[in-house]
Amino acid sequence: MTRFLALVALVFSAAMARAEVDIQQVESPGGLKAWLVEEPQIPFLALEIAFQGGASLDAPGKRGAINLMTALLEDGSGEMDARAFTDARDSLAASFDYEVSDDTLTISARVLSENRDEALALLRQSIIEPRFDADAIERVRAQVISGIRSDLRDPDAIAGAAWDKMVFGDHPYGSHLDGTVESVAALTRDDLIAAKAATMARDRVYIAAAGDITADELGPLLDALLGDLPETGAPMPADVAVQTEAGVTVVPFDTPQSVAIFGHAGIPRNDDDFFAAYVMNQILGGGGFEARLMDEVREKRGLTYGVYSYIANKDHADLYVGRVASANNRIAEATEVIRDVWTDVAQNGVTQDELDRAKTYLTGGYPLRFDGNARIAGILVGMQLEGLDPEYVNTRNARVEAVTLDDVKRVAARVLKPEALHFVVVGQPDGLETSVGN
Known part of the structure; x- marks a missing residue:
């Protein structure tokens, strides 16, 4: 896909240089809203889905649950275990990325027009039907804990943690979204299911698409992809009035x-x-x-x-x-x-x-x-x-x-x-x- 993506970049760069960006606002039959930039010259679609709230919605005592849950979305879904899901995605030449920050859980998809429906059906499966298999949980948990232990020896990470604790205290921003060794080790499958419900809901989703798709095509696609999400998630955390002294x-x-x-x-x-x-x-x-x-x-x-x-x-x-x-x-x-x-x-x-x-x-x-x-x-x-x-x-x-x-x-x-x-x-x-x- 590397040469293909490079061609896509050239097309869009040229378009940007010669014209304004035409952003269409789309609403699906089911009420999901999205922004769209059409570019039919290349048979390729990029889809960006963001759930506001991110890791700041971790439940008390469950720090790191949303991060671990996000990392497991592509480790098996529906009838597919982690290997089967990866093989299916690769066979479609699709790319899915799942990331979480303090304020946002983001899913990025890049798919070819020729197999768009199949690729997005697979993406939907990971969003709506993640398996959270025991072996996958333990494997990814070990990776997260290894990263946490590595950060304990990293001056940059130590500085970031000390700054956040000083500025934000007990607010979710005051601790790293990875959690601690102890908090991650204690997380259960039920905690991950609860974390998904808290974070991935229709009342906090933002969507954008760019590429080979029309507004009429995008609306029904969004309903098929995200329509089965719960309506609401967890309440947002409080605002912080930052106060420091020289x-x-x-x-x-x-x-x-x-x-x-x-x-x-x-x-x-x-x-x-x-x-x-x-x-x-x-x-x-x-x-x-x-x-x-x-x-x-x-x-x-x-x-x-x-x-x-x-x-x-x-x-x-x-x-x-x-x-x-x-x-x-x-x-x-x-x-x-x-x-x-x-x-x-x-x-x-x-x-x-x-x-x-x-x-x-x-x-x-x-x-x-x-x-x-x-x-x-x-x-x-x-x-x-x-x-x-x-x-x-x-x-x-x-x-x-x-x-x-x-x-x-x-x-x-x-x-x-x-x-x-x-x-x-x-x-x-x-x-x-x-x-x-x-």
């Missing part, structure tokens, strides 16, 4: 290089100032070697190979965070430089040249995201999850271009909070110790 939390770990996560509360995706903040971050920490943080921390001082920042919008929390790694004897200096840059942009904004270069990069790179029907389907679902309208793809660059220097200065002063910038450092950092309010 300072450092050190997590001792025997490694020659310290890893740090830093940040504070962010800005909601639907905020009127979001685009100005997005452009501002491109200048501060999102633009590779041209970003302020890379220039000051790496280029001028050689303190790291890489440092970056980004706006992290979750369904129930908004953060502004970054990462850096540096030698134990240099991480203290790196954190100070980051804090200084953060403060300078907050107080003084950016230059017109920086703004112009950032907008050129952001607008020039956007069409390149639409390089295949699978990517397009993923983008369309992401837009739905974020509450965007279908015209967003055609107006997004204009919104970036509309950001002015005054906008960035105003938003930098609002969004960047040096008084709340906290660092979680994992390693043996010289000259750093746990402190708050410094």
Whole structure:
């Protein structure tokens, strides 16, 4: 399928370069809604299905159940065990991917037009009739536990876990979606069935299709694929008001290089100032070697190979965070430089040249995201999850271009909070110790 997918990418890239994206809104006879981009030139369909809620819907005491359940969806369904399901999928040259994040359980399908009905019938079987066989559960459970144990020795994973626990506490975001060795070991088949019912329901599904299918064909297909799902799932978790204080939390770990996560509360995706903040971050920490943080921390001082920042919008929390790694004897200096840059942009904004270069990069790179029907389907679902309208793809660059220097200065002063910038450092950092309010 590799050459075939490459051809698909070329067709869609060419289409994106010459025309706007035409997104159709489709409703099935059974009431399921989807977004569609038709492209009949290649006999190929990409389908993206997202269930909002994801691993944050784990029941109390069952952390890791939704992750384990998701991993088992393709390990046997209906009358097929794991091997039979895999053989059937491969014989159809279909591709199914099942992934879960904090907020979303996503199923991605790529199928040829010539056997679309057979391939999607197989996909439906995995969604509606997963077997959760005992041998498959034990095999996948062992893989998950192995990954959890590996993370306990990984400085990046340790830093992420410490940051999440500090920021989110007992909220589901405060622990890793994989669960712990103990929680995963205790999960039963009944727990997996309950996890599926909590997560995979019609009241939280978002769907997108791109490729060789019409709106009239898509509606009945959706009913056949998803119509037998339960109407409702588990309630969504509460929102989190992120609160941090300037300072450092050190997590001792025997490694020659310290890893740090830093940040504070962010800005909601639907905020009127979001685009100005997005452009501002491109200048501060999102633009590779041209970003302020890379220039000051790496280029001028050689303190790291890489440092970056980004706006992290979750369904129930908004953060502004970054990462850096540096030698134990240099991480203290790196954190100070980051804090200084953060403060300078907050107080003084950016230059017109920086703004112009950032907008050129952001607008020039956007069409390149639409390089295949699978990517397009993923983008369309992401837009739905974020509450965007279908015209967003055609107006997004204009919104970036509309950001002015005054906008960035105003938003930098609002969004960047040096008084709340906290660092979680994992390693043996010289000259750093746990402190708050410094």
